[in-house]
Amino acid sequence: MPPTMTGHWLMKKSQVSADRTWTDLGIALAWLTKKYEESPPYVRADGLQAYSSLENKLEYATDVLPRGVDVTWVYYAAAKSLISFSVVCCPNRFHPDLPCPLPPS
Secondary structure, three states: OOOOOHHHHHHOHHHOOHHHOOOOHHHHHHHHHHHHHHOOEOOOOOOOOOOOOHHHHHHHHHHHHHHOOOEEEEEEEOOOOEEEEEEOOOOEOOEOOOOOOOOOO
């Protein structure tokens, strides 16, 4: 069950792994890009854009992640399945008392 607030992912110890703990913004952005490209959003039949572009999403993430604000991307993929992935900051701006489950080295 996903938490109701992204910062609460920090309490789910089973979701922690060293290969998903970064201190470099570029690596986090590359991970977001990879996930997006693995399951891109569906394309509307009328050709209009259904979701914000990857470039806009990356621009937003580049702005807020260094300030400790989490980033979550949710959309429907071509197969009509719901895609959701997040980068959760630690320490977390909105949950400063939650300890980092796996502090970066």
